Amino acid sequence: MGGHMELARRAVRVLMVQKMLQSKQHEVGVVLFGLPEAETANQLNEAETSDYLGVKEYCLLDKGSVAVLRKVEAMNVPDSGEPATGDLLDAMVVGMHMIRSRTLKKKYIRHVYLLTDAATPVAEVSQLGDIVGMYTDPTMECRLHFIGFGHGAPAEEGGGTVKEQNEKMLASVAAATRGTVVPAQTVVDLMGESTIKTTNPVLSKVDLSLGTNLTLHCRFFKKTDTGLKESLKKESIASYDPAGGSGSDGKVRVDKTYRDPEMPEVEVDFEHQVKGFRYGQDYIPVNSVDEGSLKLPDEPPSLKVLGFTPSSSVERHFYMDDTFVLLSEPGSGQAAGAISSLSSAMRNLDQVAVARFVRRKSGEPWLGILIPDSTGVVPTERLLFQKIPFIEDVRAFNFPSLAKPPPSRTPSDEQKRVSASLVEAMMIPELDGNMQGGVRGGLVLDPVRQGINGAKVARAMDPECELPDVNPSVRAALAPEPQLLDRAKSVLEVPL
């Protein structure tokens, strides 16, 4: 791999950091191949015949740590002066063995990332079937991702053909294991610290009811969740000792004292305190019995339909919270059929259901609408729930009319023409004609979160370092597309 070593090392680091950012529980390991024979170090080679030469188990599978990252950064191939002779099938077998010995019978999702320029001939292609078999074994399911180097030094014999054949082979293995094929440069450029921390949403139970007679067992989950941001933790510098045992973690707690505002030095004991609410100028003390009367009676989780209304009667800008998805109880053919029929009926008639939603036991009731979900990636029919406001939530401010503005605010014909051409020039092209579409058509990664991830990794590796800049590709996701700006250039030169 020689010349590609630097790129490979960076790609490995990126992949490793991603796994570690996603979850503390993820385990990572590294197998090197194509090393000089003297560097050989793998269990298979020791246990069996000396068939797996030049393959080294560089880092055994374990939970990701800063030490492993450092080891990857220091990774280098000793120059033995001989051409590299690594056989990627050998590496696949050794890698699989490492995974197997650690995760056999465990419910892991296993990924192997194979970095190679695919330029060396493969010795025993006949074994490929067996190897693919290992990777697709239902008890040890493992995805193979092939990360290749686009244009490297031509291979010794046969030139591009060896590479082409190998690439074809790897692509087919990747496909067979539901893996991917990506160029290494892409991994390094695009991914950086950008990662989506995948959390499986909790599917909570709720019964959807229409009147007293019709009840459907359903589940719901929160589809959009902004509450996943990391916040800074506090540490008492003096009592933090990384090497120390329990109690030396430097834990900081917030201590609240209650004082008489007129005599701040006097502390008010707990027995002299009572909860209360403001009522006009007075404070009304509320004991635990009274407190119950301030709340609505407890209710089980429920989703009760009040009736149906044209979808135009609740405009998009009245959606006021995270989106919830309602699906039928897994395993219930009845509920699935009912939800599917209801969803189609509402879509056909352009109606939405108005519903009262209590999400958890004794939770606050929400008013909202159920909309047929035509956006899901899952083939089963689902409904979306969007919370809508109560009268208390709406501020009906009035503003001077934009439709009939006074002359001082009426745009000229020229301005109207310019605006129309601006819209035309800056239309974002549909990438693949669907709503999932590429970066602009779909969603972008949160640049702030990516920045925080980058800072976190950098400081964990080196506490004194300057914070790194946010990855330019992440930043670009929230900047106008240069081509669009180019197209709009002439339009935007006209002063508005």
Added chain:
Amino acid sequence: MKSKVVQSDKHLVGVTFFGTKKTSDIEALAKGEVSFENKYGSIGAGDPCPLKSGLWSCQTEFNTIKQPLDHKRIFLFTNDDDPLRGDAEETKKVHMIAQDAVNASIEIQLFHIKRKGAPFNPDTFYRAIVTGDGDDYNEQSLGDGAESTNELVDKVRRKEFKKRRLARMPFYLREGPEGTGVSFDVQVFNMVHPAKRPTPIHLDARTNKPVQIISKLMDDKTGAQLDAHEVRTYLEFAGERAYISKDEMGTLKGLYPKGLTLLGFRPNNTLRPDFNIRSPYFLYPDEESTTGSAKAFIALHAAMVDKRVYALARFTRAAGAAPRMVALRPQEEVVEDGEQLQPGGFNTVVLPFADEVREAKAPQTSDGDVKAEVNEGGVSAAEGVVKALKLESFDFRKFENPVLQRHYAALQALALSEEEISWDPEKDDRTRPDEKGLDAAGGPVLEEFKVSYGGDQEDDVPAAGAKRSAGGSGEGSGAKRAKTEDDASKINWQEELAKGQIDRFTVPTLKSFLKTRGMSATGKKGDLVARVQQALQTTA
């Protein structure tokens, strides 16, 4: 009506009746707005109205309040467009007092009630004393009067909130260094904001006054109070602490300066209904900051309405705030009977980032995915249900938040020692469906729908919450369920021991076995298993 109009404990309120002057502080608080309601006493139709003293007493009232006030308003309720019967002298005095009020930054707002026969002409008298807020729809026309109490209440509600802008900011059509960018200015408003039930305050039971809460940072180990410099902040990565200060965190968040930047346009139908995280912000041109903003805004707005597109933009609400991707949807003005129901402007639908969207795994069961088969009969039956259960003129503005209503009603009952709480969840909660009505209206179609998906048959899954009590079928993996159902007395323990399967049983099963042997049933599962094995070996 009084309670309806100003139902908030955050306001200072007074009521002044014309004629029978009676001023009383009902509710008061340090920081809040002030509303005075002026209302007729019963005076003869032809008599000149003592509006002068009414206004004057309002102002005096304001002067007696020592706390700094957010803003001061007088809501003037009347059905008389010429209260002074053309008395020029008196009119002049009233105008002077009104001017004084304006100078003292008191707003006067008029709510007039229609009379039978005579139209209300605001120009006769009131035009001169009413203050507009300069940026108000009703600036030019004072609008129509209210015909009923309900309508009046509705109008007052619209005025209830002081129009408060969140921010002014530039909207860049093209970014560029100082002076080279193309932009206009906008104002940002929050038109929908969830009203929450207040959190309780800690009171000193002896004085009924709130106590002051002082928070300190303490070292959990030594119990010593910590100063700011003795604490540092970190995030965890791979078990290591990555030290990042609050300031650095601020720098990481504040990637872009305050403002909006246009990214491009997309057709309206591509805005997905499932990408929502909060209520939108509302944008309106800011002509005050930059002249010409309104023209540019209106031209762009019109072009977008015309072409049925929304704009994607980057939105940074304040300096140092985290950026957001937003979809700007042009909103058209809606006017009904001279009253603006919805202003024109842009709504900025805040879109989630890719890392904020989650997807559930496809539901899986032992017999594979449940495929919802398209059932023609089912769809037409469901259409019948949708048609039968149509709500007449649904408007969410008719729904009060039951949580708030209950809270304030119950609090009032406590405060005034009322026996009964005026708001009853059974009767007054309009968010509860009219189940009897639904059953009646839906009757046969609901039945038909039920039959179409088999809902009239025995249910195919246990009811929600019945996981533990329902026996056997459905839910969860078979093996696990079997464990729960095991009866300790029916197990051949020696056989299980021989097979080395004692740890197959659940903690309750193991415990019940140990109890029958009169042995301790405490500790972790490992301990229980060991004890069971020990017990079985000794008996064997």
